[in-house]
Amino acid sequence: MHTLELTVNGQGHKVEVGLKTTLLEVLRDKLHITSPKVGCNTGDCGTCSVLLDGVLVRSCITNALSVQGKSVTTLEGIIEPGDIHPLQKAFHENYGSQCGFCTPGMILASKALLDANPSPTRDEVKEALSGNLCRCTGYVKIIDSVLAAADEMKS
Amino acid sequence: MSNVIGQRVTRYDGMAHVTGETKFVDDQVVPGTLTVKALRSPVSKGKIKNLDISAAEKMPGVAGVITAADVPCNAFGLIPDQPVLVGEDIRYKGEAIAAVAAVDEDAAMEALEKIGLEIEEQQAVLDPLEAMKDGAPQTRPEGNFQIWDDNNYRQVNLGDVDKAFEQADEIVESVHLHPSVEHAPMEPICSLAVPHAGPKLTIYTVSQALYFHLGMLCGILQMEPGDLHCKQWKAKTGSAWRHNTGYADLNYVGGTVGGGFGGKNDIMADHVAALLALKTGRPCKWRWTRAEDLLYSTFRGAWHITIKDAVTKQGRIIGRQMTSIRDAGSYASLNPYVVEKHCYLGAGPYFIPNVRVRGYCVYTNKPPASSMRGFGITPAAFATEVQMDQIADRLGMDPWEVRMTNAFRKGEFTPTKRILNSVAVIEVLQNLAAKAGVELPGHLKAMASTQERG
């Protein structure tokens, strides 16, 4: 067992992990932060996406010890509790979420995009979300949601 | 309700979805939960000669191992032909034989390797057309066909099809192969069973069919359903529940489903998680891997569909013979119902006065197929619409005209003699053409569902 120190959503944590433990396991099983989902556990679907020092990663294929001292943001941490991020509002109002299982990963991938590029084109949104699968929506309303959020954040 | 018609209504659960507060089954945190893993058959058909779990039970971290001997009633389903765990006869590759509950995944996987399993492999049949042949190896003891009345097919008959073929100007025949399709919801199959003091159990489920499955689970576990609706349902149907032991309550918690599409209409994990929770006295979670989900969860079975239509020079279909073969896999699941609906709607949204549909539900040594979006209607619609284009090709007619000529009119009836008083196929097609930028000729624009057929 090894000691891992990391910051999640602004809060410091110290946990014991094995050599094989993934960041997703740390978040879900040890810290009980459940918005990152286990969709495939093989890096293929994006439901486990989180931001690692602001960069979008798949936590299911991120070794826990590789994030020593780093800062992780999950959906729970993109805004102050009780407040709502324009992306969350836009996904809600534009029907960008149906069953909701892909939604945490989708919103984080969208946030990574808008942080880097506040005025993306439709194609740039598609490109940025190409690693996140959704089986319910058919994607159109997800892309609409991201563009609506971008508009709102600019005004 | 009228105040919401025409208005945008946000989802009642939408805000929880976008904030990450929604709790799916896998998100329920119950301290001390054990991890479940199953030993699955490496062969498509065979007999279990020996199953030895004694070494696995003694492995460090293992809290319990179950086999068929631990299942109070080892047969379930709408037609209860499916075991929770194989007793003797293996019917498909991947069928669960034993299950382990352990402190973590590594311990559970190591224990699986310690289970002694000897199988006498038998000849499997994987192609439904082979399974239908005389003398084909039996895919299951009940036979390779689903039986309806005394027939090995479901039939729907209307009018005199043979006469229609005599009167036809053209006979158009086409064969359609529809492959199997996996629903692949983003949330894999998952179940969490939590035992309480006394013989009570709470199961968190991904089920799309809570009340069906609650009843079936009470049968499997020989428990009394704790839920009032279920008791009423039981009183109505009178069957499928066995309640002869002291179990009091089964609390079945569901409703938050991470995508289903018909793929969570059959019990796949709840029974095993429940049995292990009862055996170990600890919460047990069985989350299938994505690979297990893709390989062994239910799916839309493949279809082989032949349509032969008697057609006039004007493009009217006056008779249809349709023969559909469904690869049902190894258990009934919802296959018979899927085949029935396919047969009822095999003629599509068209008025065909003479119809003969035969739907075969054929069992093979594949994982059980089941429902998926449309219960058999979707493949029928696919075949029918390809056929409509083929008829248009043969007659040199506009495919819009062939469809609108045959579309249901008000007061006409389906092959099952259901009279249709509210019909809008023609209007839907006109709308579709307008949206697709297709300029329909005047006589098609003037057509209406309310006009009597000339």
Ligand code: FES
């Ligand atoms: S769960 Fe990590 S990519 Fe699918």
Ligand code: FES
């Ligand atoms: S909303 Fe269900 S998977 Fe995207």
